[in-house]
Amino acid sequence: MSNTNPAGKSFDRKLFNRLLAFTSLYKFIFYGVAIAAVILSAFAVLRPILVGFLVDEAIKTANASKLLNYTLVMLAVLLGEVLSQLSFNYYANWLGESVIRDIRIKLFRHMTHFRMRYFDQSSIGILVTRAVGDMQRIGEIFSQGFFVIVSDLLKMLVVAGVMIYMNWELSLIVFAVLPIILYATRLFQRAMKVAFTEVRAQVAQLNSFVQERISGMKVVQLFNREAAEKSAFEGINEKHTKAWIKTVWYNSVFFPVAEIVSSITIGLIVWYGGLQNLSGITASDYGTIFTFILLSEMLFRPLRQIADKFNTLQMGMVAAARVFKILDTEDQTEISGDKVLTETDGNIRFEEVVFGYIPEEVVLKGVSFEVKKGETLAIVGATGAGKSTIINLLNRFYDIQSGTINIGDTSIDELRLDSLRSHIAVVLQDVFLFADTIANNISLGDSSLKRADIIQAAKSIGVHDFISSLPGGYEFNVKERGGMLSSGQRQLIAFLRAYVANPPILVLDEATSSIDTNSEQLIQKATEKITADRTSIVIAHRLATVKKADRILVMDAGKIVEQGSHQELLAQGGYYKNLYEAQFLALEEGAA
DSSP: OOOSOOOTTTTHHHHHHHHHHHGGGHHHHHHHHHHHHEEEEEHHHHHHHHHHIIIIIIIIOOHHHHHHHHHHHHHHHHHHHHHHHHHHHHHHHHHHHHHHHHHHHHHHHHTTTBBOOHHHHHHHHHHHHHHHHHHHHHHHIIIIIHHHHHHHHHHHHHHHHHHHOOOOHHHHHHHHHHHHHHHHHHHHHHHHHHHHHHHHHHHHHHHHHHHHHHHTTHHHHHTOOOHHHHHHHHHHHHHHHHHHHHHHHHHHHHHHHHHHHHHHHHHHHHHHHHHHHTTTTHHHHHHHHHHHHHHHHHHHHHHHHHHHHHHHHHHHHHHHHHHHHHHTOTTBBOOOOOOOTTTOOOEEEEEEEEEBBBBBBBBEEEEEEEEEETTTTEEESTSSSSSHHHHHHHTTSOOOOEEEEEEETGGGBBBBBHHHTEEEEEOOOEEEOOOSBBBHHHHOOTTSSHHHHHHHHHHHHHHHHHHHHTGGGGBBOGGGGGSSSSSHHHHHHHHHHHHHHHOEEEEESSTTSSHHHHHHHHHHHHHHTTTSEEEEEEOOSSSGGGTTEEEEEEEEEEEEEEEEOHHHHHHHHHHHHHHHHHIIIIHHHHHH
């Protein structure tokens, strides 16, 4: 579907029908709200009619008994109207919240299956806006938009019918003014559609800007960017303000015009009704005049409310178009195979793999290597050589342009993604921890992992004492992105997370590059345990961490330039030896 509704199109029926499809699970509530709208229309029109009867048959005739009876009937009608309004409001809102709950779940599930390329190219702030702010706008379509408009339209139809039945001449006066209101309402709707499209776009931009700057506040402050970012924020905020002011302007013009036209209509009713009465029409016309004044208010007020509620409907439709745009993005979703990886599948084989994050800029240029079951392979090289890209491809975060990647005799393209990734544990350099307890960050919600298992694993790699020293121990909340822990502590938690998963394949991607010597010793100890009899890939800048690997690949500019054991590579006197000497010989000389 298109990105958004056309700016000048006031209502997209196809989009609305798609939204209505989400109410199918709640059809009884949907129909109940619709019935409540009909009942409300009936109760609403009874009040003016009863006022007319009360004036003509009780007040004009000074009949106290009828005055009491009509008053009691009006009280009963008001009570019925209140109960109907309560049911209408509650269940309309209930339906709206239920629909957005279902859409939000579907949207979140859909986003979790996007390829990494999608997130590389998308603003996190905008995605958050879609999943939170836009969802509330969609809910308002049902709670404050669609059903309210339907209810008001029903009231107008009933009121128009009663008017014609009571006095067709007075009805013509009212109906003659209606086209003016309808035309103004139509112009208002179209203008507001354009304005609300701009509002939602500016809200998304504002959210994106704020989210990114808060996340990167350390960089902002380190580089003294406070003033520059404030200036940029003022520009974005100004656009956001102007977009909203445009909607305020349209409202400021429309509603006074509608109010003036309504007042003129009432004046015409009183004038013409008064002339009829002066011409000798019976006294019952006093009640008719009172009834028509109230009915005309009931006819014009819904028009003004419909215009207001149409604003809500418009904003909801714009939000729905944006959300459905994400839901309709299928070319960015991960494609899973149907085969299941077994624990006996140990070998990893890359054959002439070519890949680039941007197709025109190739990162891996025909890379081929094999890791046998139980073997530890180390990959070293300068930044940008393509080391981490190999890990991304092994987990199928991205799809290769050519070549094959096999585990055992099966291409990873043929494997179910959940099966593939459940057999691979990865410890990244940039550790991400959720705002949760240490225990939950280790288990990641896996109910099969008991607390005793986590504690035993922590003791095995020497992390238990560190965790126990924290307030609450394993229940310590690390806050957003693990901000309560040091980088070394976060790395240890990430390593323990991989350790308790007991994976057949282990990947350490720069796992010791940002930790202190003591933490590195703990991880070296754990590495020896976890890599035993497992297929392991270790990526590192610190060559000390790869000296014990069975084989080392040396990469440069997306190609494998050397491979062999630590001693073999030193003997070759090439790229690896130069890296080794740069890291260690100077240190040895300094120590001497």
